Amino acid sequence: MQEAEVRKNILNFTPGELGDIVTGLGEQKFRAAQVFGWLSKGAASYDEMTNVPKSLREKLEAEYSIGLPEAVRTQEAKDGTVKCLFRFMDGTEVESVFMKYEYGNSICISSQSGCRMGCTFCASTMEGLDRSLTGGEMLGQVLAMRKLTGSDIGHVVIMGMGEPFDNYEEVSRFIRLIHESKGYGLGLRNITVSTCGIIPKIRAFAADFPQVNLAVSLHAPNQEIRQMSMPVAKKYSYDDLLEACREYTEITGRRITFEYAVIDGFNDSAACAEELAGRLKGWLTHVNLIPLNEVEGRSYKTANGNSVKRFKDILEKNGVAVTVRRTLGKDIDAACGQLRRRHAG
Numbered sequence: 243m244q245e246a247e248v249r250k251n252i253l254n255f256t257p258g259e260l261g262d263i264v265t266g267l268g269e270q271k272f273r274a275a276q277v278f279g280w281l282s283k284g285a286a287s288y289d290e291m292t293n294v295p296k297s298l299r300e301k302l303e304a305e306y307s308i309g310l311p312e313a314v315r316t317q318e319a320k321d322g323t324v325k326c327l328f329r330f331m332d333g334t335e336v337e338s339v340f341m342k343y344e345y346g347n348s349i350c351i352s353s354q355s356g357c358r359m360g361c362t363f364c365a366s367t368m369e370g371l372d373r374s375l376t377g378g379e380m381l382g383q384v385l386a387m388r389k390l391t392g393s394d395i396g397h398v399v400i401m402g403m404g405e406p407f408d409n410y411e412e413v414s415r416f417i418r419l420i421h422e423s424k425g426y427g428l429g430l431r432n433i434t435v436s437t438c439g440i441i442p443k444i445r446a447f448a449a450d451f452p453q454v455n456l457a458v459s460l461h462a463p464n465q466e467i468r469q470m471s472m473p474v475a476k477k478y479s480y481d482d483l484l485e486a487c488r489e490y491t492e493i494t495g496r497r498i499t500f501e502y503a504v505i506d507g508f509n510d511s512a513a514c515a516e517e518l519a520g521r522l523k524g525w526l527t528h529v530n531l532i533p534l535n536e537v538e539g540r541s542y543k544t545a546n547g548n549s550v551k552r553f554k555d556i557l558e559k560n561g562v563a564v565t566v567r568r569t570l571g572k573d574i575d576a577a578c579g580q581l582r583r584r585h586a587g
């Protein structure tokens with residue numbers, strides 16, 4: 243049993259909310275910016291906040307925890323990818339992955355522990371949803387990973403465990419927290435949110451965060467194939483999803499990324515590629531072909547290199563922008579949700 247934590251996590255609060263907290267404790271409002279600045283630097287205790295009066299530090303300590311997660315398991319791949327199983331105070335565990343790219347360091351964070359979306363190729367959903375994370379807990383993953391790796395992180399992708407749009411309010415809070423100029427100050431264009439296709443939230447996101455990148459897990463060229471592996475497709479049809487995505491590009495003027503995990507004998511044929519190209523030709527999209535990370539207990543196999551190349555060539559021939567995602571962390575449990583399952587098992 244984990245120790246029950248009754249204090250609130252101070253990482254969840256914006257500078258404005260911290261201002262109310264600080265004044266409520268009888269201190270001056272400007273102290274809130276100091277506290278927020280320390281938290282964004284990754285301070286793990288109030289004692290580190292040397293320019294904050296001791297009286298305020300003690301009052302905060304009594305009521306608010308600094309909810310940085312603890313790294314309970316870490317795997318490092320030869321290419322520098324670091325995968326970490328983080329545990330929060332209540333025992334909830336999630337995975338985050340640090341990756342090195344030519345353009346800089348990136349982290350993929352989780353928005354929920356587990357997931358209730360039920361995609362059949364995914365390890366994160368095998369035990370359903372444990373709980374959603376708060377915005378502060380998402381921020382905590384970035385801060386803890388930065389400390390763990392000793393590296394700056396300039397890009398954040400919300401594509402780990404969970405469906406971000408099943409936790410829209412807290413994902414929104416996270417984006418505001420990490421973008422806050424008094425804190426981490428991450429540019430909105432350096433943030434990507436990946437959804438399995440919850441249409442009403444795609445529309446809300448276009449209005450709320452037009453500068454944040456959106457990726458949609460498509461994984462199929464049509465409704466029939468999509469609904470075989472993604473139950474969400476039964477609620478939101480393929481046609482409606484593409485229409486919402488097209489609207490998104492028109493409203494935001496931004497390219498949308500479609501994630502496509504290439505699965506052997508399932509969605510990797512030339513006919514699938516032709517059909518997808520026909521759907522996407524002529525609009526602001528980018529297709530990211532992902533060699534599937536095979537998951538224990540699932541029968542899907544990753545497509546071989548030849549069919550991935552054929553798929554890419556057909557999209558290109560039709561003028562659809564496409565890349566094949568570099569496979570990072572091959573020698574570790576890179577498929578999301580696997581580290582948590584192994585650790586539990």
Ligand code: SF4
Pocket residue numbers: 357358359360361364365366367402403404405438
């Ligand atoms: S792929 Fe994403 S949305 Fe689907 S079950 Fe896994 S974590 Fe959930």
